[in-house]
Amino acid sequence: MIKKENLTIKSQKEIASNIMELICSGSLAKQMTEPGQFLHLRVDTSDDLLLRRPISICDVDVDNETVTMLYRAEGKGTKRLSLKQEGEKIDVLGPLGNGFPLDATEQGETALLVGGGIGVPPLYYLSKQLKKRGVNVIHVLGFQSAENVFYEEEFSKLGETYVVTADGTYGSTGYVTDVIKEKDLSFDTMYSCGPTPMLAALSSIYSDKRLYISLEERMGCGVGACFACVCHVVGDESGTSYRKVCTDGPVFPVGEVVL
Amino acid sequence: MIKKENLTIKSQKEIASNIMELICSGSLAKQMTEPGQFLHLRVDTSDDLLLRRPISICDVDVDNETVTMLYRAEGKGTKRLSLKQEGEKIDVLGPLGNGFPLDATEQGETALLVGGGIGVPPLYYLSKQLKKRGVNVIHVLGFQSAENVFYEEEFSKLGETYVVTADGTYGSTGYVTDVIKEKDLSFDTMYSCGPTPMLAALSSIYSDKRLYISLEERMGCGVGACFACVCHVVGDESGTSYRKVCTDGPVFPVGEVVL
Amino acid sequence: MNRLKVELPGLSMKNPIMPASGCFGFGKEYANYYDLDLLGAIAIKATTDKPRFGNPTPRVAETSAGMLNAIGLQNPGLDGVLSNELPWLNQYDVPIVANVAGTEIADYVETTAKLSKAENVHAIELNISCPNVKQGGIAFGTIPEVAAELTREVKNVSDVPVYVKLSPNVADIVEIAKAVEKAGADGLSMINTLLGMRIDLVRRKPILANGYGGLSGPAIKPVAIRMIHQVSQVVEIPIIGMGGIYTAEDVVEFMLAGASAVAVGTANFTDPYVCPTIIEELPALLDELEVDHVQDLIGGSWKKCNVHS
Amino acid sequence: MNRLKVELPGLSMKNPIMPASGCFGFGKEYANYYDLDLLGAIAIKATTDKPRFGNPTPRVAETSAGMLNAIGLQNPGLDGVLSNELPWLNQYDVPIVANVAGTEIADYVETTAKLSKAENVHAIELNISCPNVKQGGIAFGTIPEVAAELTREVKNVSDVPVYVKLSPNVADIVEIAKAVEKAGADGLSMINTLLGMRIDLVRRKPILANGYGGLSGPAIKPVAIRMIHQVSQVVEIPIIGMGGIYTAEDVVEFMLAGASAVAVGTANFTDPYVCPTIIEELPALLDELEVDHVQDLIGGSWKKCNVHS
Ligand SMILES: Cc1cc2nc3c(=O)[nH]c(=O)nc-3n(C[C@H](O)[C@H](O)[C@H](O)COP(=O)(O)OP(=O)(O)OC[C@H]3O[C@@H](n4cnc5c(N)ncnc54)[C@H](O)[C@@H]3O)c2cc1C
Ligand SMILES: Cc1cc2nc3c(=O)[nH]c(=O)nc-3n(C[C@H](O)[C@H](O)[C@H](O)COP(=O)(O)OP(=O)(O)OC[C@H]3O[C@@H](n4cnc5c(N)ncnc54)[C@H](O)[C@@H]3O)c2cc1C
Ligand SMILES: Cc1cc2nc3c(=O)[nH]c(=O)nc-3n(C[C@H](O)[C@H](O)[C@H](O)COP(=O)(O)O)c2cc1C
Ligand SMILES: Cc1cc2nc3c(=O)[nH]c(=O)nc-3n(C[C@H](O)[C@H](O)[C@H](O)COP(=O)(O)O)c2cc1C
Numbered sequence A, B: 001m002i003k004k005e006n007l008t009i010k011s012q013k014e015i016a017s018n019i020m021e022l023i024c025s026g027s028l029a030k031q032m033t034e035p036g037q038f039l040h041l042r043v044d045t046s047d048d049l050l051l052r053r054p055i056s057i058c059d060v061d062v063d064n065e066t067v068t069m070l071y072r073a074e075g076k077g078t079k080r081l082s083l084k085q086e087g088e089k090i091d092v093l094g095p096l097g098n099g100f101p102l103d104a105t106e107q108g109e110t111a112l113l114v115g116g117g118i119g120v121p122p123l124y125y126l127s128k129q130l131k132k133r134g135v136n137v138i139h140v141l142g143f144q145s146a147e148n149v150f151y152e153e154e155f156s157k158l159g160e161t162y163v164v165t166a167d168g169t170y171g172s173t174g175y176v177t178d179v180i181k182e183k184d185l186s187f188d189t190m191y192s193c194g195p196t197p198m199l200a201a202l203s204s205i206y207s208d209k210r211l212y213i214s215l216e217e218r219m220g221c222g223v224g225a226c227f228a229c230v231c232h233v234v235g236d237e238s239g240t241s242y243r244k245v246c247t248d249g250p251v252f253p254v255g256e257v258v259l
Numbered sequence C, D: 001m002n003r004l005k006v007e008l009p010g011l012s013m014k015n016p017i018m019p020a021s022g023c024f025g026f027g028k029e030y031a032n033y034y035d036l037d038l039l040g041a042i043a044i045k046a047t048t049d050k051p052r053f054g055n056p057t058p059r060v061a062e063t064s065a066g067m068l069n070a071i072g073l074q075n076p077g078l079d080g081v082l083s084n085e086l087p088w089l090n091q092y093d094v095p096i097v098a099n100v101a102g103t104e105i106a107d108y109v110e111t112t113a114k115l116s117k118a119e120n121v122h123a124i125e126l127n128i129s130c131p132n133v134k135q136g137g138i139a140f141g142t143i144p145e146v147a148a149e150l151t152r153e154v155k156n157v158s159d160v161p162v163y164v165k166l167s168p169n170v171a172d173i174v175e176i177a178k179a180v181e182k183a184g185a186d187g188l189s190m191i192n193t194l195l196g197m198r199i200d201l202v203r204r205k206p207i208l209a210n211g212y213g214g215l216s217g218p219a220i221k222p223v224a225i226r227m228i229h230q231v232s233q234v235v236e237i238p239i240i241g242m243g244g245i246y247t248a249e250d251v252v253e254f255m256l257a258g259a260s261a262v263a264v265g266t267a268n269f270t271d272p273y274v275c276p277t278i279i280e281e282l283p284a285l286l287d288e289l290e291v292d293h294v295q296d297l298i299g300g301s302w303k304k305c306n307v308h309s
């Protein structure tokens, strides 16, 4: 059952450079049980911002009916969103899409969660859920620079956590792939979300693993009706097969869609 | 010296059906000494409402730097304005235009202030100023219906005040012109603001008096640059003479412009 | 009396609201949100003879009070629509408007011939205006003779009434409208999107992979209203109006301009419930405007007398 | 190095920003707000041979992210502009672009001949596109041959470079642009307003007394960007870009599309300080985008290599 609700903002604060943590409450939160799904936010009701913004579910407290989102305030919509204050309402559509498959990892197995930049948030809820199922979780989180790092502590509480920055101002230096190699991390499944080049690198290195990646694409409707967010299917000779990121994804098993 | 400033909303409340009283503070208020001038309000910074809204100055407290505006929340912009709360900012341009000439009435003379509906507000500041100069003020205020009546008490404190409603649900029944005749009100000058048919009626009945009327017209710039708000000049044979409501008006002596 | 009911060639509509082609897929997605039987009609996504993937992504971009799209007519092709999409829609008691696109007259003719025979297709909407496909599209919609010929050929094979969907990217919309009316069109749909562009300042490249795209949303509403006002006064056939409709007020404005029914496009993306919301709000708005029946609004801005039925 | 300076035919501009014609009167009003010397140039209100009152009011209406105007070219006429307006502007060290309108070729020729001799008029902008005046206007701008002839005749008598201001209400803007370039235009201004309409639901009448009006503001920006992108790649003459510019980012987007300078219209009404604000904010934006000089932006979205000067 998909729905739309005006959630109430419980708190909003900047947790890293331009990265906002937004906590909202409303009964819709009860439906947000699948990590990797996203919400489609209408920033306000003025008609100069027509399109909703897709933001991943970062954490949910089903009992208290709250949901946490982390987002980068960068463009027109997210900047305006960042000005909203406690008590204000926000029109949320969702949860949408297909999230990360929890049952791809058995109890006792190890899952490696690899996040890049603003792709990190959905991994948090995923990690919590995996852990609850008795999965051993390891996190590799890549950021641009020290000022962009967030949620390190939160992730550390759930499992081993490696932070890497491109400019070396925090944690190790380089890319997430460097860390995985250097630390020789072993795992049964990998779940990843982040910039496409990162996903492409992981996909080519770990194509033989159980790897799930979450994609980003510009969206119109977010519900599968407009065909804005499609991608090609690996091995499709006709060239007309497709997957929609909004409804078939955003999470796909490695090798299913063309990056 | 004309200016633009982000005023701070001190209070906003509904004082009659859909009629809002908005009190703002800021140093701009010190310049608002001329009753009948108006302010040009930018409702918000989203770009779906491009045009500012002209709203008359209803009252000013120069010492405390506050200005009061009364407006009807009716269209898209004023409805959105009515949602703004204490502490929020509002971008105000002004004071603009030429107001009511105070010196048209000598000390000891009687001024009749005739307002219709949402034309009533500017007469309040005018009345206060006239009174301060030793002028005897009488008010005739016309409204649609009882629920639309506002500021009766405030005006009563300054002078004789007659309220008339079109449907007779409050005060006497009919139009402001009926009241002036029935009560046989005598006066030296008349100042009026309200719907054009009312101004036209007053102009034709009292064309021999010292009568000043305040006009409304849809505006683009509000500063005289766009030629949106022009009206023809009485007696102009060329047909190309004009007055701009925003800069030559909004107040004109009777007989100057074509209504 | 159902005060919202409107009758157009082939389309007996409970109310004047239909989702616009390309903004509602083939209905399935929005069926998760509400009962499609509430709608006056449904205009389904453009169908072409063969399946199409469309343009590379990104395919949408936001603009002030509007959006650009360059989907490029992605669709499962005639056979896919006939075998999968239309049968599914058959469970609803809603007339379907099948939007047809192509790159040659022969494509349009073939697609129309077959689609118009489907049980629940009540009208064909000829998309002669989609600005995204390099071949075809643009030319059909901007040259009166070409638009007329296409209309004639398609009318010859169609089992149901044909609405021609006009492009606003022309100097004289009236000329095109008259030409397709004369060629036998049963109705007009207007307007399709305006051709626009956005550039990414950092990448120095268009935001859309395709470069240009179609501008839709409230930004284009004044252009749509103007064109419908111009055209409705000189043609006899009814107009399905569209371009930036978000509210019941917008519907009334389009009908006063001269539309007999309307389509809602982009607004579905902003609010998936927009169509049922508008339908729900219309009666109260009619009351406020003291209008008995929506039909009394049609052309109200230019008709000499507005006789209430 | 002045990194904002741009050189266009007749116009040596401190920065690429000028207020657009019709949105800045003859400068006096905004001189109450800031020093006009800050501006790159000033495009003054359209001048016609005789004084004009223009259309009845209401003459403006608001739309989503846009506005409609039907001022109808109100102006004091050639003599009034020459004797009152231009001399006043002479106190500023800013090149003036004199916008010329008319209903017959002879009007344009006469007005241009005299205006172009005024000391501080550095360029003529031929308004062949204003959709408000029933005679003339619309036709000049939509038929390539007519636009070309007008351009030729005006060029013959002008003492200063001539910019032709194109109408967006055409199917093929490239065709018109090429025609006026061939006829001798020194530059292009684009775009003028799109023809639009709004209807008052209660009165059932157009909001504008004139019925139709010109749509301006951010709503039309994607159309302007697209047209400039199309035209700048096929003409050699520079383009003054306009249509919905509100911010420094918008200026960069127009220049990347292919404009060599820009004009700011409607935004002046929203914020009288918009032009100096944009000028002030441009250098920081150039820094952010790692651009040395605004000129390096011109055509940046399509030029093969972006050589920094
Ligand atoms: C499934 C999914 C989940 C996401 N989860 C998160 C998250 O948890 N936190 C977060 O910060 N970001 C997330 N993003 C990216 C986020 O949607 C964009 O950063 C955001 O929409 C940009 O909006 P804006 O107002 O800042 O930019 P604008 O430039 O004003 O946006 C204009 C339009 O482009 C779209 N757009 C711009 N950039 C992107 C992008 N990178 N991806 C998709 N659409 C874009 C916007 O949605 C909007 O429709 C997610 C994207 C997807 C597809
Ligand atoms: C000099 C002057 C002083 C005014 N003083 C007051 C006042 O003190 N209190 C008050 O309630 N109203 C006043 N008005 C009228 C007020 O400006 C309009 O009611 C208001 O602009 C309508 O905006 P909206 O957002 O409700 O309507 P919308 O329909 O959203 O407005 C759309 C556009 O039309 C313009 N517009 C619509 N109606 C009018 C109108 N009647 N007059 C002028 N422009 C209009 C708006 O300014 C805006 O540009 C005054 C008007 C003028 C010209
Ligand atoms: C994403 C998208 C896809 C569209 N696809 C089609 C299409 O396939 N066929 C068609 O005739 N029009 C198509 N259109 C145009 C719409 O049907 C409609 O004419 C236009 O968007 C204006 O209406 P709106 O402003 O309500 O969206 C599409 C529009 C959008 C936004
Ligand atoms: C009120 C108003 C008056 C205008 N008058 C003229 C004019 O006299 N001559 C002209 O060429 N363009 C005129 N224009 C068009 C503008 O110069 C400009 O081309 C158009 O508005 C698009 O720019 P904008 O969106 O920044 O306003 C006018 C526009 C407006 C809004």
Ligand code: FES
Pocket: A218, A219, A220, A221, A222, A223, A224, A225, A226, A227, A228, A229, A230, A244, A245, A246, A247
């Ligand atoms: S965003 Fe519309 S189909 Fe995915």
Ligand code: FES
Pocket: B218, B219, B220, B221, B222, B223, B224, B225, B226, B227, B228, B229, B230, B244, B245, B246, B247
């Ligand atoms: S509103 Fe622009 S001149 Fe008066």
